[in-house]
Amino acid sequence: MKKDVFKISPCFEDIMPQEYIELVRENTSPFDNNQGVNGLGGGKELIEEHPLCAGCGLALSLRMILASLPNPEDTIVVGSTGCSAIAFPQVALHNIHSLFGNQNAVASGLKRALKLRFPEKTKDIVVIAGDGATADIGLDMVMQSWFREENITTIMLDNEAYANTGGQESGMSQKGAVLNMAPTGKKFSKVSLPEIARESGCAYAGAVNPSNIKRFEKMVQRAILVAREIGPSYLQVFAPCPTNYKLRPNETLIKAKSREKDNTYPVKEYISPTAQEFLNKLEEGKHNG
Amino acid sequence: MIDQKVVSPEYLFFEAPREEMFITGSEAVKEAVKRANVDMAISYPITPQSESMHLVGDLFRDGYLRDYYRGESEFAVMSAVAGAAMGGVRAFTATGGPGTLRAFEAFSTWAGARLPIVCAFMTRGINSPLSIQPDTIEMAFMLDTGIIVIHVETAQELYDAILKSFIIAEKTDVHVPVGVFVDGFFVTHTRDKIKVPSDDIKLPPYNPYSAPVPVMDMENVPIRHMRDPFVMKSNFISYACHASWQQEILAAVERSRKHIQHYFGSLIEAENQDAEILIVASGTAVSQSREAVELARAEGINVGLVKIKSIRPFPTKEIKELSSNAKYVIVPEFNRVGWLAREIKASINESDKVISSPKVFGGMTMPPELILDEIRRCSK
Numbered sequence: 001m002k003k004d005v006f007k008i009s010p011c012f013e014d015i016m017p018q019e020y021i022e023l024v025r026e027n028t029s030p031f032d033n034n035q036g037v038n039g040l041g042g043g044k045e046l047i048e049e050h051p052l053c054a055g056c057g058l059a060l061s062l063r064m065i066l067a068s069l070p071n072p073e074d075t076i077v078v079g080s081t082g083c084s085a086i087a088f089p090q091v092a093l094h095n096i097h098s099l100f101g102n103q104n105a106v107a108s109g110l111k112r113a114l115k116l117r118f119p120e121k122t123k124d125i126v127v128i129a130g131d132g133a134t135a136d137i138g139l140d141m142v143m144q145s146w147f148r149e150e151n152i153t154t155i156m157l158d159n160e161a162y163a164n165t166g167g168q169e170s171g172m173s174q175k176g177a178v179l180n181m182a183p184t185g186k187k188f189s190k191v192s193l194p195e196i197a198r199e200s201g202c203a204y205a206g207a208v209n210p211s212n213i214k215r216f217e218k219m220v221q222r223a224i225l226v227a228r229e230i231g232p233s234y235l236q237v238f239a240p241c242p243t244n245y246k247l248r249p250n251e252t253l254i255k256a257k258s259r260e261k262d263n264t265y266p267v268k269e270y271i272s273p274t275a276q277e278f279l280n281k282l283e284e285g286k287h288n289g
Numbered sequence: 290m291i292d293q294k295v296v297s298p299e300y301l302f303f304e305a306p307r308e309e310m311f312i313t314g315s316e317a318v319k320e321a322v323k324r325a326n327v328d329m330a331i332s333y334p335i336t337p338q339s340e341s342m343h344l345v346g347d348l349f350r351d352g353y354l355r356d357y358y359r360g361e362s363e364f365a366v367m368s369a370v371a372g373a374a375m376g377g378v379r380a381f382t383a384t385g386g387p388g389t390l391r392a393f394e395a396f397s398t399w400a401g402a403r404l405p406i407v408c409a410f411m412t413r414g415i416n417s418p419l420s421i422q423p424d425t426i427e428m429a430f431m432l433d434t435g436i437i438v439i440h441v442e443t444a445q446e447l448y449d450a451i452l453k454s455f456i457i458a459e460k461t462d463v464h465v466p467v468g469v470f471v472d473g474f475f476v477t478h479t480r481d482k483i484k485v486p487s488d489d490i491k492l493p494p495y496n497p498y499s500a501p502v503p504v505m506d507m508e509n510v511p512i513r514h515m516r517d518p519f520v521m522k523s524n525f526i527s528y529a530c531h532a533s534w535q536q537e538i539l540a541a542v543e544r545s546r547k548h549i550q551h552y553f554g555s556l557i558e559a560e561n562q563d564a565e566i567l568i569v570a571s572g573t574a575v576s577q578s579r580e581a582v583e584l585a586r587a588e589g590i591n592v593g594l595v596k597i598k599s600i601r602p603f604p605t606k607e608i609k610e611l612s613s614n615a616k617y618v619i620v621p622e623f624n625r626v627g628w629l630a631r632e633i634k635a636s637i638n639e640s641d642k643v644i645s646s647p648k649v650f651g652g653m654t655m656p657p658e659l660i661l662d663e664i665r666r667c668s669k
Contacts, residue, residue: 001507074507078372094505096375099394102368105360109331109369112356113376114506116328117497123507141368144361 001073003031019044030092031073037217040067050087055249057239057256058083058130058157061210065128065155065237066091068220075124075224076114078107080138082130083164084157101138103129104145107152115151124224127154131172132162135191139171146200146232153227154234155220156193159241167244174264179244194268197234203275204233207268209256219269225282226275233275238265291352293491295326298456302449302552305486314476317444317483318383318409319344321451322353325407326491328378329356333366335388336421337473338411342383363388367395367408374404377497377504379455382406385473386413389427393434399466400435400538403502405458405495406466407451412572412623413473414652422652423474425572428600429628435538437467437545438601439553440571445483446598447471453552455492461499463545465538470600472573472623474652542602549599556604557597559611564593566667567615569608569633571597574621574655581621581660590668597629605636617667618643621660625650 006024008016022028028043035042046066052059062084069075072093079088081100088095098106107127114123134142134156142154161179162168169182171191178185197205204226208219216237223233240247240255247255259265271279296305301324312320318341322330330349332342349357355378360366363384373380384392389410399406412427414420431438439454441447447469454467471477497504549556561582568578575596585592595611597604612618612633620630620643630645637643644667647659 001509005510076505076507094503094507096372096505098368098371099398102364102395105365105368106372106375108360109329109372109374109380110376110505111372112329112358113373113378113380116355117377117506140361141365144365148358 001031003029003073034070037064037067037213040064046072046093047087047091050090052083052087053243055242055247055252056083057210057241057252058159059087060252061157061237061239062087062128064210064213064216065220066093068217069124069126070221070224071122071124074122075126076110078103078110078125078127080129080133081164082133083159084128084130086164101133101136102141103127103133103138104150104152104154105141108145108148108150111150111152122228124228125152126224127152128157130163131156131158131160132170135171135193143196143200146197146202146234149201149231151227152232153223154232155223156234156236157239158236159239159244160190161241161244163241163244194234194236194270198270201232202234203231203272205268205270206234207236207238207266209238209260209265209267211253211256211260215267222279226278230272230275230278290355293324293489295493296490298453298492301486301490301492302453305490307484307486309482309484311480311482312444313340313478313480314444314447314471315340315344315478317448318451319348320483320485320488321448322381323348323488324486324491325381325452325455326379326494327354327381328495329373330354330381331358331360331366331369331373332382333360333363333384333388335363335385337413337477338383338385338388338409341409341411341477345381363392364395367392367399370406370408371395371399371402371404374399374406375402375505377495377506379495380406381408383409383411385411386421386427387416390415390430393430396431396434396436396466396468401534403464403500403538403541404466405455405464405500407454407458408466408468409447409451410468410470411473411477412470414650420652423472424624424650424652425470425472425622426624426626426650428470429624429626431468432601432628435465435542436601437465437542437599438470439467439598440470440600441476441598442572442575442596444476444481447476448483448485450553452492457545457548457552459495459499460545460548461501463541463548464501465541465545470572475573546602549602553598556599556602557595557607557611559593559595561591561593562595562611563614564591565614565616566590566619566664567593567595567612567617568619568621568660568664569595569597569612569629570621571600571629572623574623577655577657578621578660580657581664584657584661585664590664592664600629600632603632603636608633608636609638612637612642616642619660619663619667620645621647621649621655621663623649623655
């Protein structure tokens with residue numbers, strides 16, 4: 001995208017909101033300043049408001065993912081039905097909300113189309129969808145996009161339930177969890193999708209939570225850069241749901257930290273040798289530069 | 290890529306010298322896609338469609354397409370084609386029968402997102418119980434998805450309709466998907482003489498910036514783009530937006546009438562239209578009807594024949610006018626529900642003169658004598 005598309009029509013100069021004037025004149029555009037998560041709260045962001053519940057782990061994670069994008073001005077987000085779909089209309093990126101579960105199929109077509117149209121440009125395709133869309137209804141299309149080695153990043157916002165439809169059990173709910181449609185408790189374990197991703201052809205697969213902001217940013221960037229250059233990547237983000245799991249809004253991060261500590265939601269990172277070599281070069285370059 | 294000269298649609302459709310080929314309906318699809326300047330095709334096997342997308346794959350190998358792959362299911366393929374179209378390329382695929390139903394949710398979103406996809410539907414029975422035989426019942430389900438529905442009779446029409454549909458689908462004032470429906474087996478698996486121009490010419494490329502909706506490429510200002518996210522809010526404005534957008538899609542389909550008239554000549558064709566008995570049909574039921582008309586004439590019964598080419602938009606006004614003098618309107622169909630008869634009944638004032646028969650389904654052929662029996666009954 002050409003960043004100079006942001007302009008003020010001279011006849012509207014005197015009535016434009018102050019923040020838009022700053023965006024254009026003082027270069028506060030999130031497309032111009034790759035400040036990463038450090039820049040959060042310091043200027044225009046790719047998402048500033050959201051309609052999700054107070055304390056929503058998903059809203060926080062989405063905001064951090066967007067701040068971590070290495071190339072926001074040329075990133076297209078493909079979403080799916082779920083809580084995050086309600087937040088996407090507030091995101092200042094082209095985003096596609098297609099159906100429920102078909103996000104990786106849509107992303108496959110989109111990535112290939114943009115490769116044809118912009119062979120010289122980097123266009124990152126990032127799928128951001130919930131656990132129901134990724135591990136249940138859409139698992140076939142998610143895995144098949146990995147088998148086909150599509151150059152797309154899949155990020156799951158895992159709140160361990162179908163949240164937006166009213167708190168039903170999902171494949172990512174913990175075993176024994178009592179949720180709608182699991183009235184006597186869930187009968188099987190959480191789907192181990194990072195491992196499935198690793199075995200299905202992802203060059204990078206990981207699980208993380210938003211409690212450590214720098215680690216989170218690094219893993220999002222790794223997932224996207226690996227997908228750009230090496231092969232498909234998967235990142236699973238634990239995004240606690242205060243509404244369906246009856247947490248107070250201020251307990252979201254406490255929950256994420258405790259689940260990491262008691263090893264029921266450990267941080268994981270699998271990197272293929274080729275991806276590791278690529279990341280080493282990139283990250284060494286960063287340190288030296 | 291194979292080097293082909295870009296020519297105007299008018300030249301390719303109407304002026305370029307043509308040579309005769311003796312090929313199947315599936316091969317006619319290949320010949321159309323070869324000249325359609327398609328960027329991407331995505332395939333998934335299902336009888337009776339598979340062969341056509343095998344041949345499109347061969348075109349990719351030979352350098353006529355820029356990308357092609359086999360998806361994992363019809364739903365995934367229709368989703369991926371949507372992604373490709375949202376990314377601004379010309380996309381093609383084909384399916385039929387149970388594949389159409391497996392992918393069904395996608396078609397409404399194609400229309401909703403105003404994607405100019407062209408899909409060939411090679412109709413076949415739906416699994417109640419299992420059948421791979423010819424049947425057009427899937428068209429009944431597709432009529433209200435918001436896509437333009439063209440029903441062709443022959444391999445020649447299939448060839449022409451695919452090419453013309455890209456041009457109609459991509460008109461800025463239309464910009465909705467087109468389904469080209471063809472009766473499976475009867476057309477796809479039989480050989481016919483068709484005339485095609487040389488294969489060193491092709492249609493002009495699709496220009497995604499002519500679309501009335503923004504292409505999802507982050508090359509224009511990022512405002513709230515897709516049509517559906519902004520209806521994700523529960524407030525009055527979202528209801529109003531959604532309602533007006535649905536009307537906009539219907540209006541876009543209506544606006545295609547003039548382009549269908551231009552490129553297909555008309556939405557219907559009629560012969561001996563002043564007769565008291567009219568047969569109205571679409572697809573290969575027209576061929577059977579034509580034979581029945583000949584048999585009836587030999588018996589001294591005067592019968593007219595109306596062929597409907599465009600089912601959506603439906604030629605309501607034309608059918609109303611044509612049938613106003615008829616005492617009987619016979620509608621033979623290759624399905625058990627009689628969806629075309631329902632459409633015609635809804636279009637005319639005296640719906641009791643519409644005879645929804647013969648209905649032949651499950652893969653059986655339609656002997657013209659069955660239609661002739663109806664004609665005889667009406668002529669008494």
